[in-house]
Structure formats: structure tokens, C-alpha cells
Amino acid sequence: MKKRYLVPIFIILAIASIFIGVENIGISDILNLNQEKLNILVLARLPRLISIITAGVGMSVAGVIMQQISNNKFVSPTTAATADSAKLGVLMAMLIFPGAILMQKMITAFTFALLGTFIFMSIHRRIKLKNTIFIPLVGIMVGNVIGSITDFFAYRHNLVQSMGAFLQGDFSMIIKGNYEMLYLTIPLLIVALLYANKFTIIGMGEDISANLGLNYQRVSNIGVILVALISAIVVITVGNIPFIGLIVPNIVSIFKGDNLSKNIWDTALFGAIFVLACDMIGRIVIFPYEVPISLTVGVIGSVIFLYLIIRRNKNEG
Numbered sequence: 379m380k381k382r383y384l385v386p387i388f389i390i391l392a393i394a395s396i397f398i399g400v401e402n403i404g405i406s407d408i409l410n411l412n413q414e415k416l417n418i419l420v421l422a423r424l425p426r427l428i429s430i431i432t433a434g435v436g437m438s439v440a441g442v443i444m445q446q447i448s449n450n451k452f453v454s455p456t457t458a459a460t461a462d463s464a465k466l467g468v469l470m471a472m473l474i475f476p477g478a479i480l481m482q483k484m485i486t487a488f489t490f491a492l493l494g495t496f497i498f499m500s501i502h503r504r505i506k507l508k509n510t511i512f513i514p515l516v517g518i519m520v521g522n523v524i525g526s527i528t529d530f531f532a533y534r535h536n537l538v539q540s541m542g543a544f545l546q547g548d549f550s551m552i553i554k555g556n557y558e559m560l561y562l563t564i565p566l567l568i569v570a571l572l573y574a575n576k577f578t579i580i581g582m583g584e585d586i587s588a589n590l591g592l593n594y595q596r597v598s599n600i601g602v603i604l605v606a607l608i609s610a611i612v613v614i615t616v617g618n619i620p621f622i623g624l625i626v627p628n629i630v631s632i633f634k635g636d637n638l639s640k641n642i643w644d645t646a647l648f649g650a651i652f653v654l655a656c657d658m659i660g661r662i663v664i665f666p667y668e669v670p671i672s673l674t675v676g677v678i679g680s681v682i683f684l685y686l687i688i689r690r691n692k693n694e695g
Contacts, residue, residue, distance in 0.1 A: 384647045391654040395430065396423045398658055400666045421554045429549055429557045430657050430671075431650045433612050433619060434626075436563040438649025439570050439642065440608040441623020442630075446581035446638055447601045448502055450513045451631070451690070454623035455495075455609040457514040461620075462521035463494025464606075464613040465541070466528045472537055480559060484614050491606035491613075494524060499602060510690065547617035547672035549657055560615050563608055567646070570604055574639040577601055581636065619653070619672055621679025626652055628686050 396419065397403055403423070407415035441454040448458070455461050467490030471483040498517050505513065532541045570577075576597045580587050587594040612619065626649045634641040653671070656678060660669035 384644065384651065388647055388651050388654070391651060391658065392427060392431070395427050395654055395658060398661050399423065422552070425554050425557045426549050426552045429552045429560055429616055430653050432560040432563055433616050434622060434650040434653030435567065435646040436560075436608045436612055437619060437622040438626040438645050438652075439567055440605045442627035442638060442642065442645050443570060443577055443601045444605050444623065445627055446577040447598050447605075448499070448513065449581055449583065450510060451628055452510055452514040452624060452686075453517060454514075454621075454627075455605055456618070456620045457521070457624060458498045458517040458605075459494040459521040459524055460491050460498075460605055460609045461613060461618050462524040462528070464488070464491040464610045465618065466490050466494075466524055467610065468614065469528050469531055469537060469541055472541075473531065473535060480614065484559060484610055487610040487614055488607055491610045492603060494520070495602050495606050499598070511687065546670050547619035547675070548670040549616055550668050550670075552616065557615055559611055562611055566604055566608055569600075571642060573597065573600060574642050578636070578638040581638070617672060620676050621683060622649060622653060622675060625679050625682045625686065629682070 397405075399418075399422075401415075401418050403415045403419060408419070437455065440460075444453050444455060444458055444460075445451055464487040467487035468483050470490065471486035474486070475482050498520055501516060501520065502513060505516065528541070529538075532538045576592060579590055579592050580594050580597050580601075584594045587597075627645055630641050630645045630648055634644055653675070656674040657671050659678075660671055660674040663669055663674075
């Protein structure tokens with residue numbers, strides 16, 4: 379898996395994504411400056427493309443950071459209660475701030491995502507059995523408890539429909555004016571790049587980090603904050619998209635190893651490619667209707683996840 383292969387694949391998929399949709403747009407429409415087609419392109423297709431790329435890159439990088447922090451290949455924002463906590467934060471924002479603006483929802487979602495991730499990490503540190511499969515199962519159970527609390531309050535306050543958008547990832551409603559918050563992930567990704575070497579070191583364990591003069595707890599906390607922020611932004615903007623932060627880093631590590639400073643760009647690029655491909659499949663499979671991205675990624679991701687588990691068991695055997 380090399381950049382010289384990933385970059386052209388990414389460019390081809392990105393261009394193809396612009397031209398796939400119910401409204402047919404051709405290159406001739408763009409060259410002839412067809413105003414109606416250009417409006418669709420600017421108001422819907424390009425914002426959707428940017429959202430897909432940003433969400434794919436953000437969740438993939440968040441996943442690989444989470445795996446380094448927990449020293450577990452199957453821990454990600456969706457298996458560490460981060461995404462479920464962000465959804466609870468969105469609901470709390472609706473209850474506490476009636477008619478809450480997007481920024482209020484984002485701040486509340488981030489606060490709950492951060493709290494939920496710290497709870498998982500606290501439980502993780504107290505578990506003596508550091509089994510690769512057991513730890514994410516604990517995270518899934520914590521996430522299910524938080525999800526149940528979210529469902530309870532949503533039913534109690536008749537907010538089930540309002541919460542539906544955050545329970546299921548969907549790019550079909552992305553238009554100009556409601557996706558720009560995703561740009562906030564760019565500085566977060568820059569910070570992740572700057573800390574890539576440190577995340578790699580803490581992935582080796584607390585003792586090795588201390589011997590190398592690295593403050594393990596501080597770097598770990600910075601990683602958790604980055605993961606919570608990215609997850610909250612994606613959940614607020616496009617909803618919950620499962621598996622990306624889990625399977626993308628694992629696939630990249632099979633080819634590139636576990637040195638985050640060397641493979642963080644490949645992880646980001648492959649994450650964008652994976653989400654682009656899944657989104658295009660979702661738009662084509664029952665055309666002119668559309669399958670939500672969370673369903674497409676969920677089906678494909680679950681198959682890959684099972685393969686990764688089987689592969690790991692064979693290697694350990």
C-alpha cells in the first residue's frame with residue numbers, strides 16, 4: 379500500500395463522486411457553464427465530497443490514535459463509547475438549550491464524548507486481562523449503556539425523530555451551509571500529525587514512554603481530547619459512521635506497520651478512499667434512491683472486521 383497507488387485512486391473516486399447522483403451532470407455542462415448544473419455542483423455535490431473526505435480522514439486518524447493510546451488494535455471511537463457519548467451530548471443540548479444552535483450542540487457533544495472516553499480509559503486501566511477482543515467488548519457494553527440512556531430520554535421527551543439524524547450517518551442531506559463545521563477537523567489533524575511520534579511511543583507502553591522521557595499521561599490525554607473532538611464534529615455534521623476508525627488503521631498497519639509517524643498519511647488517505655467507495659456504492663445500489671453511509675460502511679466494515687479477528691487468531695495460533 380503506497381501513496382503512488384492511493385493518490386490516483388483517491389483522485390479518480392473524488393471526481394467520480396461529483397458526477398454520481400439523481401441529477402445527471404456531465405463534463406459538458408460544466409464547460410458550457412450550465413447555471414442549473416453548476417448550482418447543483420456548488421451547493422450539493424462539492425459540499426458532499428468535502429464532507430466525505432473530511433469525515434473519512436478524521437475518523438480514521440481518530441481510530442489510529444485511540445488504538446495507540448489503548449495499545450489495542452480493536453479499540454476505536456465506536457468501540458470506546460466515544461460516539462455513543464457524543465450522541466448523548468447532542469440530546470442533552472436539545473434538552474438544556476431548546477432551539478440549540480450547532481455550536482452549542484458541538485460543545486455539549488464534545489464534553490460528553492470526552493467524558494465517555496475517559497470513563498472507558500479508566501475502566502481499561504483497571505482491567506488486568508488485556509485481551510485484544512475483551513477490551514473493545516467492554517467498550518461496546520459501556521457504549522450500549524450510554525446509548526440506552528440516550529434512547530430513554532429521547533422517548534421521554536419525544537425527541538426520537540430529532541435524534542434519528544445523529545443515530546444514522548447520512549451524506550444525502552449535506553448541502554452548502556450545514557457542513558462547514560467539518561473544517562474544524564483540519565487543525566486537529568495537524569496536531570495529530572505533530573504528535574504522531576509521541577503517540578507511537580506511548581503505544582509501546584507506559585514504562586517505555588517513561589524511559590524515553592515522555593509524559594505518558596499528558597500525551598494520552600491529548601490523544602483522548604483529539605479523538606473526542608473529531609468524533610463530536612463528525613457526529614454533529616453527518617451522524618455516526620461505524621467501523622471506519624477500527625478497520626482502516628488495521629488494514630494500513632498490515633501493509634505499513636505500526637509506526638504512526640510513517641503511516642498517518644496513508645491512514646488518512648485510505649480512510650477517505652474507503653468512505654468515498656462506500657458512499658458511491660450506497661448511491662448506486664438502489665439508484666435513484668440512496669442507502670445511508672452508516673448502513674453501507676456497517677455491512678462492509680463488519681465483514682472486514684470479522685476477517686481481521688480471524689486473521690489475528692490464526693497469527694496468534
